[in-house]
Amino acid sequence: MSSWNLAWRNLVRQKRRTLLMGSVVAFGFAAFALAGGFIAQSFEGLKEGTIRSIGDLQIVDKRAVARNEESTLEFGLPDAGRARSIAARDPAVAAVLPRIEFVGLATNGAKSVPYLGVGVDPQPEAAATLARELVVAGRYLSAADGEDVVLGTGLASALGVKTGDRITLMATTPDGSLNAVDGVVSGLVDVRIKELNDRYLAAGIGLVSRLLETSETVSKLVVFLRKGSDENRVARRLEQSLTAAGFPIAIRHWAELAVFYGQVKLLYIGIFGFVGAVLVVIVILSAAIVMTMSVTERTREIGTLRAIGTRPAGIQSMFLAEGLVLALTGCVAGGLVALIVRAILNASGIVLPPPPGATHGMPINVKFYPLAYFAGVAAMAGTMLVASWFPARRASRISIVDALTHV
Amino acid sequence: MQSTGRPLLLSARSVSKSYRLGAAIVPAIRDVTLEISPEEFVAIQGPSGSGKTTLLNVLGLLDLADAGEVRVEGKKAADLSENAKSDLRRDRFGFVFQTFNLIPVLSAEENVAYPVALAGKSAAESHARAVELLSAVGLGEKAAVRPDLLSGGQRQRVAIARALANRPAVVFADEPTANLDSKTADEILDLMREMGKEREVAFVFATHDPRVVARARRVVSLKDGRVESDTGTLSGGSTPPEESRRPPGGIPWRVRE
């Protein structure tokens, strides 16, 4: 008679109570597994969204890592075309997008509004990022050296312009003189952050270079990798090849740039942790009650077992084994529940609201996330052990004589 | 001790124990001195509340005396750790209770095998021992049955088999017949006597039951927690000759006043 078998039989003896406690464990486990899968899915969506806007890697001038520019393109990358083609040669690189970041004033002739501008190469930009999906009116930029300008909806309304209207962009060039170019509003975008919508402006890199009187200098090169490539290895390769070609560059990773992603992730982990803690407390409390009832009911049996030679530790492990067996069977039941609920949810086609920072909602797709299942088993087993510990210890320390006369 | 023949199995010297009931202190046994040799068949009798159960518990290492000294095969009870006492009960003692106290989730056979497995024996050996004992107590057919489907007499037979499972030196039985009808009680007592003789095991009873007293070779009478009389081993059949039991410098079974 193994102690597991004995534990199992004692659990079966108390059918109703075991069923009740088992359901609590199963529910706790299922919640763990499903929430884990859901959060894993959200992280993945968020990560994908983040990478689609800022790239996997960014190539910047070394100086730009530690300091902010005091004037436009102060730490720009010169000879960007050559750098771009060197980077694009790496087999793991899917796209290299030049970006020029600049500030200035936009005017409709009567009114001037400050903007935060970005110069892009429209075709590859639209292919690799969500730029085109953000357009709410008109169309996205068409060519790198055209006159097209895309405005955030807030900026457009501040200027009182609509698609097709002409505006003038003013900016300070890197050498300090003031310059202006004309553009045509081709479309309006909603970048989902109000403050940015009120200031956002994008234009082809050719138009921006004319405005800033530069050529072949960009703020950064945004690199998109092919699926499944090793970000760190590619970063090392790019750094080597570009440095060898004479570029004083540094490579930045998406994770260090995506402050927002980190914050949202922390928030999710916080929520998950809180819900998990509440679950654990519920399971601990109910399990402690159930175990205490069990010990009290079986006092005379404990006295008998002690009398015929079971050591205190033997009694303790008997109840701990019951807690563990309950946890594990509860997890098996909970796993089945989780798989069924997951199948129902995934088949339901419910569309979730977009996670923070994402542009559109995704149909619910709770992933099967093995780590969440393992964590669920560990959490439930740990919880049941903790909950059984004190009742089990009390059982082991019971006075034999009192226990034998217990009614 | 070996030189004087059989060693003492159990000895109590000036043992006292009282219980606290609220503010009052109730003495349960007072200044009891008693020695029990291997293979004795002893009945401890006395009116209700005279301390029979308390004495049995103290001798059986289920409870500690407040004063005095209890020894089991020469070892001082007070010096033994909880684990050592557990192991000693497992290996040298058997217990039979008034209420049978079988483990409800275990079959008759598993109940008997439990202490054997507890002593670290293999499953095969525990099983073999349980089967042998169950047929010895006349329950060979009921091996797979759970206690709740057995009659009182059958349960007590399983309990006796369990008590004998690790080939103990002594079986303690507190009112083992109190929950049985008189015919069954007779059968159970005969079985215990037979088993005791066959397997060279001492039996110590705490009882009111005249049937037990009638079968006992030695009767110790308690009154108000004191030993009132002790017949010694006068009617002893399987007990060794007086000479060999006499501890050096002492007279056995004499009531200490």
Ligand SMILES: Nc1ncnc2c1ncn2[C@@H]1O[C@H](COP(=O)(O)OP(=O)(O)OP(=O)(O)O)[C@@H](O)[C@H]1O
């Ligand atoms: N746990 C306890 N708490 C308080 N008093 C107790 C306890 N156990 C026994 N006593 C008291 O100790 C005395 C001896 O009790 P004990 O149970 O040893 O007597 P007994 O001879 O076995 O009686 P019975 O024939 O009724 O079983 C009694 O006065 C009893 O009330």
Ligand SMILES: [Mg+2]
């Ligand atoms: Mg009693």
